Amino acid sequence: MNPTHPAVLLVEDDASIARFVTLALEGMPLTLVSCTSAEQAQQLLQSQPFALLITDLMLPGASGVELIEWLRCSPQAGCSAVVFSAGVRADVALRLEQLQVWGVLRKPVSVAQLVDCVEAVLAAQPAGSAGPASVQAADTDADMPADGGAAAVATYFGGDAALFHSYRASCLEQLPADVALGENLLAARDAAALRRLAHSLKSVLRLLGQEQSSGLAQALEQACLASDWPRAADAWRQLGAALLGMLEGAGQRPRRG
Numbered sequence: 566m567n568p569t570h571p572a573v574l575l576v577e578d579d580a581s582i583a584r585f586v587t588l589a590l591e592g593m594p595l596t597l598v599s600c601t602s603a604e605q606a607q608q609l610l611q612s613q614p615f616a617l618l619i620t621d622l623m624l625p626g627a628s629g630v631e632l633i634e635w636l637r638c639s640p641q642a643g644c645s646a647v648v649f650s651a652g653v654r655a656d657v658a659l660r661l662e663q664l665q666v667w668g669v670l671r672k673p674v675s676v677a678q679l680v681d682c683v684e685a686v687l688a689a690q691p692a693g694s695a696g697p698a699s700v701q702a703a704d705t706d707a708d709m710p711a712d713g714g715a716a717a718v719a720t721y722f723g724g725d726a727a728l729f730h731s732y733r734a735s736c737l738e739q740l741p742a743d744v745a746l747g748e749n750l751l752a753a754r755d756a757a758a759l760r761r762l763a764h765s766l767k768s769v770l771r772l773l774g775q776e777q778s779s780g781l782a783q784a785l786e787q788a789c790l791a792s793d794w795p796r797a798a799d800a801w802r803q804l805g806a807a808l809l810g811m812l813e814g815a816g817q818r819p820r821r822g
Contacts, residue, residue, distance in 0.1 A: 570594050570595050570596045571594075571595050571596070571615075571616035571617070571687050571690070572595070572596045572597075572598060572613060572614065572615045572616060573590070573595050573596065573597050573598070573615065573616060573617045573618075573619065573683065573687075574598050574599075574600070574606060574609055574610065574615045574617070574618050574619070575587075575597060575598070575599045575600070575619045575620075575649075576599075576600055576601070576602070576603065576605075576606045576618070576619070576620040576621060576624065576629065576632065577599065577601065577619075577620075577621050577649065578601040578602065578621065578624055578625055578761070578765075579621075579765035579768075579769065580735075580739050581732075581735065581736045581739050581765070581769045582621075582649075582672070582765060582768060582769060583599050583601075584732060584735040584736070584739075585732055585769075585772060586599075586619070586649075586679065587599070588676075588728055588731060588732055589676040589679045589680060589728075590679070590680065590683060593680065593683065593684070595616075595683070595687065598615075601624075601625070602624055602625055602626050602627070603620075603624055603626055603627035603628065603629065603631060603632035603635075604626055604627060606618070606620070606632055607632070607635060607639075610636065610639065610641050610644070611639070611640075611641075614641065614644075615641065615644050616644065616645065616686075616687055616690055617644065617645045617646075617647065617667075617683065617686050617687065618632075618633070618636060618644055618645070618646045618647070619646075619647045619648075619649050619670075619683075620632055620633065620646065620647075620648060620649065621648075621649050621650055622648060622650040622653065622657070623650070623760075623761055623764055624761075625758075625761070629648060629650070630657060630660060630661065630664075633646050633648075633661070633664050633666060634664060637664055637665070645667045645686045645689075645690070646664070646665075646666045646667060647666065647667050647668050647669070647670060647682060647683075647686065648661060648666055648668070648669045648670065649670045649672065649674070650669065650670075650671065650672060651671065651672040651673075651764060651767060651768050652671070653669055653671075667686050668682060668686075670682055672767075672768035672771075673721055673768045673769075673771045673772045674721070675720060675721040675722070675723065676721060676722050676723045676725070676728065677723050714729060714733070714773065714774040715774070716774055717729065717771075717772060717773060717774030718774075721772050732772070732773075733773055736769055736773060737811070737812065737815050740808050740811065740812055741812065743762065743766065743808065744805055744808050744809060744812075746762060747759065747762055747801055747804070747805060748801075748805065750762065751797065751798060751801050754794060756789045756790075756792050756797075757789075759785070759789045759797070759801075760786050760789035760790055763782045763783070763785040763786035763789060763800075763804075764782075764786050766778075766779075766782040766804070766808075767779050767782040767783050767786060770782055775807070775811070777807070778804065778807040778808070778811075781800060781803050781804040781807060782804055784796075784800040784804075785797060785800035785801055785804055788800050
């Protein structure tokens, strides 16, 4: 950890989304620390000073809102907070405004939007006096994906195909575990956990240019919210098949049963 760089704490329980943030911010003059729950974040916030907290709202255990409420009553109350979420209800948005949240980044967010947000927050603080980092675009389209990934590269990765491919590779490594988890959660009828998984996959798949599969994840999320298990089972069947198809295309299809 570089003591001259401001520390940024990311709270995100989805490994693929956390990897996206890490890739997006790795060229900036900051130290990024990641954890997967509000409880872990509280321990970290008590152990060292952070200039910025970036947190998802839907977390296992305490929510992102509860984490920010705790932060505002802690010795680190001056730490800026940014919410990183796929959707914010009107009542939650009002509460976040009361908690003086710096801003809300709606998943999926582009690299440029994420970098601009972090730069703006850190520049407003004494520790953020370092020069802004730039988002480097790819010089050529030689490695540009031929499918929907091309649009994702342009929309979310600033035209940097190499960054997209690095992120896609990390997601493909994670997908077998996501598929196995989804099947187990559906069998256990764990609506809350399955909804969190669908919520995360919705954003990850959109970042990968898989809009149709992202829609399936959204349908699964809605079915879990309604505790409609027949609809959830159908949505998972379609989504699981799509995920397995992605893995098969990459030569990484997991063995089942």
